[in-house]
Amino acid sequence: MYYFIGIKGTGMAALASILHDEGNVVEGSDLPKHFFTQQPLDDRKIKIYDFDPANIRDNMNVIIGNAFGEDFPEVKAARENPTCKCWRYHEFLGYYLKKYHSICIAGSHGKTTTTGMCAAMLGHTHKIGYLIGDGTGYLSDQATDFVLEADEFRRHFLAYDPDYAVITNMDWDHVDYYKTNEDYIYAYQQFAERTRKAIIAWGEDPYTRGLKARVPIYYYGTEDNDDVQAVNVEETPQGMHFDVIVRGEKYGHFDLPFVGHHLLLNSLSVIMVGYLKGMSAREVEEGLSSFQGVKRRFKIEDMGDNIYIDDYAHHPTEVKITLQAARLRYPDRKIVAVFKPHRTGRVYHFVREFAEALMIADEVGVCEFTSIDDYDNGADIDITFLAKEIPGSHVFHETDEDARVLAAMAPAVYVFMSSKDIYPFKEKLKKLQYGQN
DSSP: OEEEETTTSHHHHHHHHHHHHTTOOEEEEOOSSOOGGGHHHHHTTOEEEOSOGGGOOTTOEEEEOTTOOTTSHHHHHHHHOTTOEEEEHHHHHHHHGGGSEEEEEEOSSSHHHHHHHHHHHHHTTSOEEEEETTTEEEEOTTOOEEEEEOOOGGGGGGGOOOSEEEEOOOOOOOTTTOOSHHHHHHHHHHHHHTOSSEEEEETTSTTGGGOOOSSOEEEEESSTTOSEEEEEEEEOSSOEEEEEEETTEEEEEEEEOOOSHHHHHHHHHHHHHHHHTTOOHHHHHHHHHTOOOOTTSSEEEEOSSOEEEEEOOOSHHHHHHHHHHHHHHSTTSOEEEEEOOOOHHHHHHTHHHHHHHHTTSSEEEEEOOOSGGGOOTTOOOOTHHHHTTSTTOEEEOSOHHHHHHHHTTOSOEEEEEOSSSOHHHHHHHHHHHHSOO
8 A cells, every 4th residue: 555645746646646557555645725736646536635644554655755854744654653664756766667677857957848758759669657747657558668757856866777868958956955056967977877778968968968977878969969960950830840860870850740949859869769769760750749748838728819828947948948939839929928936046046047038028927936845045035036137027926916917918828837836827817818717
């Protein structure tokens, strides 16, 4: 019997789904509010309780979410029960992966989407399992391969020993833990040293070329010195077309229904996984083309006069990429950016980068910090610290009046960005404009 403390977390919900589908009894606890990750748990009728140390019973396998410290009452109850076996989320995954051929997708940005792409591509010809950081988990019967999103948060990805590792980029983040850029890069070096067969890394990242490993490193990108190179590239508002050269030899031509240069790069890393797994270019293209996106990554709702985009962007590089993609897709429309940050330390450290990225939009609104885990020691700021760097920006508290301010900007492409629960604010705006949720 498995019990998840914080079962609605993105990785936790995915792992709970997988263990349930294997035939295990799965339960868990979390806050009573609704999260977008909850639907697969509800579909499986997995019991979800309010937090209470009395939930912990004898002989449970307890999996502890990353947001919960050792002093959290349920965690204490589990640790103090000698009949319970306790795992941190990443610890359990490291143990679980040992029975599969594993492909771990790491990187500061793009790892969730790339994991989803890789799962779609590889699942076209292989029996697989996958765990994506949008709350999605799946395991096919007789699975031999497993695709995992590997998070660098507090070095948790060092619990894994992947056969293949993808590193999309190494852009300093989690500044509350990684006090220097050098330490952040060193964590990826440690991850590279744990990889058993091959590493696939973005060649134009300023740090990937410095990685040392005992296995081959294949660099992907659009430059001549990349091992996996996209050439004859055509990017349009409807999709992309390009040829792929692998170490001087043409692998194949690809027509993919994705928009945005970042998705071209993500695709290249996944194409190389398929190449190393012995798949034909046609098989890879068919599998990749079946990718329908992941939750809260540039999810578009077109309602005529207005378009609503929901995205998980929470780092300035991600905000920039998301708004650039919106500009490419809707070149003649007004872009309204609504950003809700997570962690005061990240905003304090990258305030200028956030401001510059957000000013790609025509109008900018920033939402106040609302979660207890937003506040980092040494970063005693509120949202005005960012707002004052963006001339003409609005500060939102996600009220009805704030929704009316946004509605007055119509017609527009509204881009809502956050790793937190910004989506209810989007629904409030839609209800005001169209009388529906």
